[in-house]
Amino acid sequence: MIEVNRLTRRYGDTTAVHDLSFTVRPGRVTGFLGPNGAGKTTTLRMLLGLVEPTSGTATVSGRSFRRHPRGLHHAGALLDAGDVHGGRSARAHLAALARSNRIAARRVDEVLAEVGLTDAAARRRVGGYSLGMKQRLGIAAALLGDPPVLLFDEPLNGLDPEGVLWVRGLFRRLAAEGRTVFVSSHLMSEMEHTADELIVIGRGELIAAESLAEFSARGTRPTVTVRTPDAEALAAALSAEGATVAPQDGETLEVTGLGSDRIGEIAHEHHFLLRELSPQAASLEAAFMELTADSVEYLAGEPR
Numbered sequence: 208m209i210e211v212n213r214l215t216r217r218y219g220d221t222t223a224v225h226d227l228s229f230t231v232r233p234g235r236v237t238g239f240l241g242p243n244g245a246g247k248t249t250t251l252r253m254l255l256g257l258v259e260p261t262s263g264t265a266t267v268s269g270r271s272f273r274r275h276p277r278g279l280h281h282a283g284a285l286l287d288a289g290d291v292h293g294g295r296s297a298r299a300h301l302a303a304l305a306r307s308n309r310i311a312a313r314r315v316d317e318v319l320a321e322v323g324l325t326d327a328a329a330r331r332r333v334g335g336y337s338l339g340m341k342q343r344l345g346i347a348a349a350l351l352g353d354p355p356v357l358l359f360d361e362p363l364n365g366l367d368p369e370g371v372l373w374v375r376g377l378f379r380r381l382a383a384e385g386r387t388v389f390v391s392s393h394l395m396s397e398m399e400h401t402a403d404e405l406i407v408i409g410r411g412e413l414i415a416a417e418s419l420a421e422f423s424a425r426g427t428r429p430t431v432t433v434r435t436p437d438a439e440a441l442a443a444a445l446s447a448e449g450a451t452v453a454p455q456d457g458e459t460l461e462v463t464g465l466g467s468d469r470i471g472e473i474a475h476e477h478h479f480l481l482r483e484l485s486p487q488a489a490s491l492e493a494a495f496m497e498l499t500a501d502s503v504e505y506l507a508g509e510p511r
């Protein structure tokens with residue numbers, strides 16, 4: 208379990224993290240979401256004891272990470288995939304990590320196989336790896352100590368679609384094994400199919416801590432796309448029933464406030480011909496952008 212309690216970190220005049228509290232539970236994949244500069248990396252670094260909090264606490268399994276002997280057994284992390292010695296092979300890099308954490312050498316081959324780097328990649332120098340391969344190596348390092356808690360900073364960066372699917376499957380499995388899996392991203396679309404729980408921050412402060420289902424429920428109101436040659440008349444009939452209707456073109460309406468069943472009934476009652484009646488899922492990305500709009504550091508075209 209990860210516990211963050213009234214955590215604050217200041218850099219001069221910049222408050223990277225401000226009075227942040229949340230809990231991340233085992234057995235689930237928890238997404239750590241926030242726009243660029245929200246304070247995600249700083250929080251993860253404090254959890255790993257790499258940055259000292261200005262105030263507050265960040266603990267892994269009840270203890271500050273620095274107090275954990277043989278850290279990799281307690282928590283594994285991928286912070287910066289590029290942060291490896293380019294002249295070494297993946298195997299040499301992992302073997303050095305295993306030695307310094309007193310981890311059995313056979314784990315190196317196990318994790319290499321797990322992330323799909325057994326073949327050429329295990330011998331090739333890391334300097335020649337693609338970003339996706341470096342991500343896989345970083346994930347292998349996180350898994351090395353078979354830890355109950357795993358932290359990943361933007362692990363989907365640089366992965367191709369096959370890699371993204373693989374990572375999602377891996378996270379699911381790690382959570383199903385009862386581990387705590389905490390994954391940061393600045394894109395809701397990445398977390399939509401990855402996380403069960405969400406911690407959303409903006410400008411260093413907590414915005415939401417809830418399940419993905421709860422987050423979806425607060426999302427933008429679902430709309431229904433309706434296409435009919437009688438658009439104007441149907442729009443009037445739907446508005447009379449309390450719907451909000453936005454005409455798109457001559458034949459298409461975007462309707463909110465009524466479900467597709469009810470819209471179909473109303474069209475039937477008035478003998479309107481429908482050419483399309485399609486409910487649109489609420490966009491989580493739109494909900495996320497709405498929620499974090501006030502905390503985006505750099506808005507395009509709007510110097511602040």
Ligand SMILES: Nc1ncnc2c1ncn2[C@@H]1O[C@H](COP(=O)(O)OP(=O)(O)OP(=O)(O)O)[C@@H](O)[C@H]1O
Binds near residue numbers: 241245246248249393
């Ligand atoms: N070492 C540092 N010195 C000064 N300012 C810092 C330092 N580290 C982070 N910051 C500032 O703290 C804020 C939060 O940064 P952080 O990297 O934690 O955000 P983030 O959510 O991880 O962003 P991103 O998605 O862009 O990686 C930013 O304004 C950043 O410029």
